Amino acid sequence: MNSYTLPRLSVRFVPVWRRHFLVWTKLAAPSVLFNLADPTIYMLGLGFGLGALLPEVGGVSYIAFLAAGIICFSTMNTATFEALYSAFSRMHVQRTWDAITNAPLALDDVVLAELVWAATKSCLSGLAILVVVYALGVVTSPLALATLAVVPLIGLCFGALGLAITALSPSYDFFSYYFTLVITPMAMLSGVFFPLEQLPVPLRIAAEVLPLAHAVELVRPLTFGALPENVLLHVTVLLAYAVVGFYAATVLLRRRLAS
Amino acid sequence: MKQEAPQPPVPSPSLPRSAVEGGGAVLRVQSLRKRYGELEVVAGISLAIRRGECFGLLGPNGAGKTTTLRLCLGLIGPDAGEIELMGEPVPLRARVARRAVGVVPQMDNLDPDFTVEENLLVYGRYFGLPDATIRARLPELLEFAGLAGRAASRIQTLSGGMRRRLMLARALVNDPELVFMDEPTTGLDPQARHVIWDRLRQLLAREKTILLTTHFMEEAERLCDRIAIMDRGRFIAEGTPRELIARHIEPHVVEVHGDGLDAWSAAEGSRLASRLERSGETAFCYTTDAAPLLASLERTSGLRYLHRPASLEDVFLKLTGRELRD
Numbered sequence: 001m002n003s004y005t006l007p008r009l010s011v012r013f014v015p016v017w018r019r020h021f022l023v024w025t026k027l028a029a030p031s032v033l034f035n036l037a038d039p040t041i042y043m044l045g046l047g048f049g050l051g052a053l054l055p056e057v058g059g060v061s062y063i064a065f066l067a068a069g070i071i072c073f074s075t076m077n078t079a080t081f082e083a084l085y086s087a088f089s090r091m092h093v094q095r096t097w098d099a100i101t102n103a104p105l106a107l108d109d110v111v112l113a114e115l116v117w118a119a120t121k122s123c124l125s126g127l128a129i130l131v132v133v134y135a136l137g138v139v140t141s142p143l144a145l146a147t148l149a150v151v152p153l154i155g156l157c158f159g160a161l162g163l164a165i166t167a168l169s170p171s172y173d174f175f176s177y178y179f180t181l182v183i184t185p186m187a188m189l190s191g192v193f194f195p196l197e198q199l200p201v202p203l204r205i206a207a208e209v210l211p212l213a214h215a216v217e218l219v220r221p222l223t224f225g226a227l228p229e230n231v232l233l234h235v236t237v238l239l240a241y242a243v244v245g246f247y248a249a250t251v252l253l254r255r256r257l258a259s
Numbered sequence: 260m261k262q263e264a265p266q267p268p269v270p271s272p273s274l275p276r277s278a279v280e281g282g283g284a285v286l287r288v289q290s291l292r293k294r295y296g297e298l299e300v301v302a303g304i305s306l307a308i309r310r311g312e313c314f315g316l317l318g319p320n321g322a323g324k325t326t327t328l329r330l331c332l333g334l335i336g337p338d339a340g341e342i343e344l345m346g347e348p349v350p351l352r353a354r355v356a357r358r359a360v361g362v363v364p365q366m367d368n369l370d371p372d373f374t375v376e377e378n379l380l381v382y383g384r385y386f387g388l389p390d391a392t393i394r395a396r397l398p399e400l401l402e403f404a405g406l407a408g409r410a411a412s413r414i415q416t417l418s419g420g421m422r423r424r425l426m427l428a429r430a431l432v433n434d435p436e437l438v439f440m441d442e443p444t445t446g447l448d449p450q451a452r453h454v455i456w457d458r459l460r461q462l463l464a465r466e467k468t469i470l471l472t473t474h475f476m477e478e479a480e481r482l483c484d485r486i487a488i489m490d491r492g493r494f495i496a497e498g499t500p501r502e503l504i505a506r507h508i509e510p511h512v513v514e515v516h517g518d519g520l521d522a523w524s525a526a527e528g529s530r531l532a533s534r535l536e537r538s539g540e541t542a543f544c545y546t547t548d549a550a551p552l553l554a555s556l557e558r559t560s561g562l563r564y565l566h567r568p569a570s571l572e573d574v575f576l577k578l579t580g581r582e583l584r585d
Contacts, residue, residue: 012387015381015384015385015387016385018381018384019370019381019384022373022377022381023370023372023373026372027372094368094370094371095364095366095367095368096368096370098364098366098368099364099368099369099370099382099429100385101334102332102334102357102362102364103357103382103385103386103433104354104355104357104358104385104386104387105354105385106354258335258336259295
């Protein structure tokens, strides 16, 4: 069994996805509440609090500018959290993956189910944020609904990267490195909280390779009711991270679980 | 019939030829090897398990039992050798072969967020079974597991024995031909253990095949039609429990301990027993005729003794040694 063969994609992942969904339905109320509360706190705290000090950012109010950032940041975090802590728990602590692979399912099916589930959680979170920003009146254009087409890409991208980290992780503690060294700096360099133009040129160039920056480039115009530019480029970058991350995660997990 | 294959260079003497060459074997393994780094965990084993039998894999910790099961299920790839599970080559078509197999793993991996019923339902879906089919089987499975009336119970509210029985029921959700059980009664109290044994006998009565690993000799003696004792990746003995006892050990055992053991052992024990093994403060005297030993012990004050028939455990300890395996 070669660890490096391409992941075998199959609809066999569906019953595993349904398992995750059934667990989620048990905790749906607090989960939805969290999905609504988290962006609300950011929008109110940063948007109204900090925004009051800032007359205008990039031609709009700060809170309107922030909405797109929060959509990307929160959905990234949702997928990342699911692919790190929840997947690790199922793989290492509860041994759910072992139970599944004793049935006629392969590890590849389990990993694909984790990826799709992480993206699903991102979509649930994205939907909640849209409800919040529409309710706050921060976003009014119906075009902002199109962000729901971008959110699955964000979910797949960060779900895949997270699973690769999970494959390498000896314990939960390892994940704080990933947040501190990767996720948080990325949020600062991707135009989530402030425009990229504020950064010195070398950092702006560095931001070109960050998937979150490309996600923000897609989502921000939509929240203003405009169509984004360079759609193909941004989508390609997000998909490339998803594909490479998923391949890396699959290979690393095959190697980890075969020993 | 299989083609007339040349015999392997070192044929395993007690491998049942009928099972290997004829049909009816649900699991067939030939010259299996698996290495982790420097350590050869499975070092060339062959076996064939017939439909309807209970085959026991015995061995001390680290003997390679669990690795053998994982290889047979196709969860890891072998370095050498051939595996055929339910007629399918493994690991190549292991996933297909596992449709007709149930697995009770050593570690509890029930879904803690689900009820008893949901655990069975969700697991059945992994086999591609429609919900209606699984639901139709639920009453029988719950009855079998002694969990009738507990369908809606949370996993956290179940005792260790109940959880193990639910794991067994879960392994049967696809109505398998062959059930793999990795130490099915480890950590259970005697009552719970007897219930599991009873259920396994029921499965055997229904013509199911069982491959179990254990280090409880009593369990193997009660349940298994055939046994392989495994140590350091190899089979060091194979046969029925009675055959193994008859072949490897004297029929009587007298365990002796107490003051003056050393003097008695030197003067009487070593002469009267055909074999005397010392473990800590106890001497194990193996013999075909216990009467002279017992008479000698009657005359010696200060010694306490126990006379019993030889068991599989004596065979196991003789073959794998008495030192600790950690």
